[in-house]
Amino acid sequence: MSEHNGQKKNVVVVGGGFAGVGCARKLAGEDAVRVTLIDRNNYHQFQPLLYQVATSQLAPSDIAYSLRKLFRGDENIDVKLAEIASVDPATRTVTAADGQTWTGDALVLAAGSRPNFFRTPGAEEHSFPLYTLDQATRLRSRILGLFEDADRNPDLVARGALNFVVVGAGATGVEVAGALADLIHDTMSVEYRDLAVTAARIHLVDLGHVLLGPFSEGSHEYAAKVLQRKGVRTHLGVAVSAVRQDEVELSDGTTIPTHCVIWGGGIQAGELAGASGLVQGRGGRLEVLPDLSLDGAPGVHAAGDFANIPGPEGVAYPQLGSVALQSGAWAADNVLADFAGKQRKPFHYKDKGIMAMIGRGAAIAEVGPHRHELHGHIAHTAWLGVHASLMTGVRNRVDAFLAWGTDAFSSGRGPQVLDRSDVARIDWEDEETPEPAAV
C-alpha cells in the first residue's frame, strides 16, 4: 500500500458514519497524509432520518450517499468496501472477514453501534431495530405488508395485524411513533378505503417514567401531549418481557398481539469493539482518553458511538450524530498532532442542542448548552438547521435536504414501496393452526 506514497503517513479509518466521515473530511487535502476509509457498505447512511424511510416519508436514496462520491474530489482519500473483523492495536492493523489487512501509522476506530436487546427473549429474532438503512427498508416493507394483509382480510385486524409496538421512548422511539401515527391517520386512512384504519393502534413502551428522558420536563410533557393527540398509547415504567412472532409481553402482564415490534430500546458498540482486545465500558464502547486516544495503544484513536467519550464532568457524551461528527474531526486533528510531534488536545464538544421530531409540525428543540427550549414550528426550523449542519459535515451540500425539509411535512409524499417481500410475508395460516392437544 505504501509503495506509491513516498514519505506519506497512512491513516486507516474504520467506519463511514458521522465519525468516520468527519475524520476523513478533516484529513482531506492534507498532502502528507493518505487515508483509507473502510466501511461494510459503499455508502454513508444519514442515521437521524432512518425513521422517515421506515415510515415512507423519505426514499432510501435520500439518505444514502456513496462514500466514493463524497470523497470524489479528495485525492488523498481511498474508500474500501470491507467488513473489518478484528483489530490489532499493537501493530495498528485491521483485518477483514476475508483476511485482507490494512496497517496505518494511525488508526481511527469509528465502527458505530448496533441494537442492544438487553437479552430480552425473542427481541433479536422477532423485532425490527432501526439503526441501518437495511433495517429501515425491512421495517417499511413490514408496515406496508401488514396494511395490505389486513386490507385483503379484515379478520386479521382482530389478530393484531394493525398493532404496532415501539420499544423505547428515546428520540428514535418517539420519532418513529409520531411518524407512524401520521402515516396511518393521514395517508393510510385515505388509501385503504375498505379497511377500518381507525382500528390501528400504536403502543410506546419504556422502562422509564417519561418520554425523551434526556430532554427537559417541559419537553417530556409536550411529547406526551402530542403523542396522545396522535392516538399513541404509552406504557411507561414497564419493561418488555418477551417478543414473539405474533405478540409482545410486557412486565405488567399485558400481552399485545402484534407482528411489528419496533426496537428503539438501546444501542451498544459494534461487534468489532469486542474483537479489539481494547478496554470496553458502558454499552461495550471503547474507553478513550479525553483526547480520544486509547490508553496503552499509541496511534490508536476512537470516535463516535464506538467510544465512551468523557465529558466535562466525567459523564460520557451521549450517542448523537453531532458528537460523532465532531469527535471524528477532532480525532483527525490529534492524529495530525501526533504526526507533527505536537501535543494532542482533549475533545471539546460544541453543543448545539438536542432535538426530536414528533411527527408532522411537532418538533422539540433544546438549543445550545443551556438547553433553550423550543416547541412546534420554531423547533422544526431549529431541527432543520441542526440536520442541515450535520449534512453539511457529510456532503458539503444541503440543497436537497432543505428542499425536502421545507415541504415534506405538508404532505405524505414519500414512496410507499414494499420492496422487501421476504419481510412482508407473514404466514397467517400457519399461526391459526391449533396446537395438538396434549394426550
Added chain:
Amino acid sequence: MSEHNGQKKNVVVVGGGFAGVGCARKLAGEDAVRVTLIDRNNYHQFQPLLYQVATSQLAPSDIAYSLRKLFRGDENIDVKLAEIASVDPATRTVTAADGQTWTGDALVLAAGSRPNFFRTPGAEEHSFPLYTLDQATRLRSRILGLFEDADRNPDLVARGALNFVVVGAGATGVEVAGALADLIHDTMSVEYRDLAVTAARIHLVDLGHVLLGPFSEGSHEYAAKVLQRKGVRTHLGVAVSAVRQDEVELSDGTTIPTHCVIWGGGIQAGELAGASGLVQGRGGRLEVLPDLSLDGAPGVHAAGDFANIPGPEGVAYPQLGSVALQSGAWAADNVLADFAGKQRKPFHYKDKGIMAMIGRGAAIAEVGPHRHELHGHIAHTAWLGVHASLMTGVRNRVDAFLAWGTDAFSSGRGPQVLDRSDVARIDWEDEETPEPAAV
C-alpha cells in the same frame, strides 16, 4: 365484494404495469363501475427506465410509484396486493396464490412479461435480466460489487471481474450497454483511483446482424458508431451457447470470463398466461381479437405485453410501453361498451414512434408512423417527450421526470448504492479451487 356496490359492475384488472394502469385510469370516475386493480407489487414500475436504476443513474424510488397513491383520488378504484396464480375465463374469476378469489363482470388481463431465456443453459441461473425493479437493484449491486472486489484485489481483473456481457441488442441491451459505458468511463474512472478502470470491457451479443433491429438502417449505423466510440465490443450474428458462474460461451467458440451477464435477450408473457387455459401465441402471449377481447371468453380482455395484439397488416404490435398504455385504456373503453350493450371497437394504435438512448447525449428517435429519423440532442428531446407522455398516462404529473431528464445526463449523480450484498458477494476463493483430477 358486491354487497356495497349496489347495481355497479365490477371490473377486475390483473397487473399494474402500463396496460393495467392505463385501463384503470380510463375507468376512474365511471360511477357505474367498480374496479379492482391487482398486482404482485404495491407499486407501478416505470419499466423503460429500469436500465438507469441498474447503472446508478436513477434511484429505485424515482421509477416506483405506489399504486394506492396513484389512485388515491379515485373512489371507484380499489388496489389489492396479490400474486394471481390462475384464471377461470368461464366465470371471470382470478385466484391468488393463497386461494383468495376475485370475480368480475369483466376481466382485463395485463400481467406483463418475464424474461425469455430460450433454454440457454445456465442463463436463468447465472444471468441478470432487467425487467423488474428488483432485478434492476440486483444488477446495480452486482456491478458495484464487482468494482469493489477488483479495487481490493486487482488480480481479479484478469479473471473477468470487469467484463460485462450484455445479451440482446434491442433497446434494452443497447441502452444498458451505453449507460454502463458512461458509468465506467465518466464515474468509475474518477472514483476508483487505484484501479485500472480502462481494463473494463463491455460486450454486446446478438444473434441478429444489426443493433436495434426494429429501427431504420441509419439508426443501426448510428447506434453502432456511438457504442464503438464508447468502447463497447459488439458480437453480431452470434448466439450465447451457455452462461456459467464465471464465464459466458458464444456460438462462435469465444469464451468471455465474466460475473455479470445482463440478459436483454427477449421476453415472454408472464406465467399466468399458461394458467389461464386461453390460447397462447408467440412469446406465450394471449391471442386476442382486434378489439382486445378473447375469442370464446365473453367479458375477458387482455392488453399490453400479455397479449399478441393484431396490427394493421396482421403483424402483432411490438411490446412497447406506449402500446401497453394505449391498449389498456382501449380495453377499458370496450369493457364499457360491453356494459352499455354497444359494439366493441378494434384497437387503433396512435404511433408516436420508437426511440432509444445510447448513453449520455446520444439518443435515437424515429418519430410517428412514418418514422422520421432523429439522432443526438434533438432525439433526446423527443425521447423525453415520449417518456413524459408515458409518465403522464401513469401519474398525471411529469415534473420530477422532466427536472431529472433535463440535467441528469450532464453528470453521474444517481445513487451508487450497493444495497443487495447477497448479490454482490462472489466467492472468488471457491472458484480458484482446482477441480479434482480424474483418476
